[in-house]
Amino acid sequence: MERVHVALGERSYDVHIENEALDRASQWLAPFARDGRLVVVTDENVWAAQGERLVRGLGEIAAAPIVIPAGEESKNWATLSGLVDRLIELGVERGDHIVAFGGGMVGDLAGFAAAIVKRGCGFVQIPTSLLAQVDSSVGGKTGINTEAGKNMAGAFHQPSFVLIDPSCLATVDPRQIRSGYAEIAKYALIEDAALFEWLEAHGAKMIAGEPEALRHGIAAAVAGKARIVAEDERETGDRRILLNLGHTFGHALEAETGFSDRLLHGEAVAAGIGLAFDFSVRRGLCAPGDAARAKAHLAAIGLPTGLAEAGVTASGEQLAEHMRHDKKGSGGRIPFILERGIGQAFVAGDVAIEEVAAFLDQPG
Secondary structure, rough: OOOEEEHHHHHHHEEOOOOOHHHHHHHHHHHHOOOOEEEEEEHHHHHHHHHHHHHHOOOOOOOEEEOOOOHHHHHOOHHHHHHHHHHOOOOOOOOOEEEEEEEEHHHHHHHHHHHHHHHEEEEEEEEHHHHHHHOOOOOOOOOEEEEEEEEEEEEEEOOEEEEEHHHHHHHHHHHHHHHHHHHHHHHHHHHHHHHHHHHHHHHHHHHOOOOOHHHHHHHHHHHHHHHHHHHHHOOOOOOOOHHHOOOOHHHHHHHOOOOOOOOOOOHHHHHHHHHHHHHHHOOOOOOOHHHHHHHHHHHHHOOOOOOOOOOOOOOHHHHHHHHHHOOOEEOEEEEEHHHHHHOOOOEOOOOOOHHHHHHHHOOO
8 A cells, every 4th residue: 555645735635555555445434424425427338347336435435437548539629618517507506525436538538527517616536557556646736638639628627545556557558558558658758767677677567567566666656746736836846847758749739649549548649759869869868878868768668769660640830830839838938858868857948949850850
């Protein structure tokens, strides 16, 4: 069992990480149930695979499920509107907590709904994908995708509690596990060289589902994110922006592939990390050996590390056009997270989008 505290003053909360925790869900969720009931927002796949287990774990707490279609395409205005209407129909009040039970799409959508229904109610995260467990369930970013891009509408709304059960991953497709692993590698490559060494030695065990390796890797990633979020909750400085390592490149790749299963989010991030390292080498910032080492580990896990591996053939200008819509941009400039070496990420504010476009036409 691991506990990570996210220190945000009156918005502080704990992340509890324990194998088989879902089977005793009532032990942790009872304080959030009003009149012995919890509204659970989930998707069709998660509810089919894990719903009965959650209901058993809740014991005497009644679960009122709202089941939405699975897939990133559900993270839109229409689904959000229907979800808010359903929450109101179920009598959710400001003092209530809803439960987000699923992957990142469910957490982002349910969290956004919680932020706006009756001007805000509480919510609890029970992430069931590795990507959600190590990244989106912690930190309070919620949102939906719009025609302009990924997560263009949303709110900062912190959960009250996060319950992570690595055993939920037993029903998750291996490709999704690898996708989530990219975010763990990201934390290591940002500022934790020792964690990266551990991943090189134990990452394959995580992918294979070894319980203790999963628990340790998840806890290390959550602790890394909690530390950064506590220092820069709303991304007003350079600290939280570091969590976007691989994401500016990666979001452009996702946009080019239609935010579809052609390229999962973690796969896009992995390819983006590889591109960030290559771009850093091109600029003389990072030793080629460090870039090769980072990319070799991601490739060994089965993740793409560049455009070709991600199956993207668009021109540099086409990809740069997607980047121009990046919500982190300010004054026509986009901050890029680059690398000086393993665990030495930094924010570069002097990168022209034209330079990136030229690089993408001849990466590596």
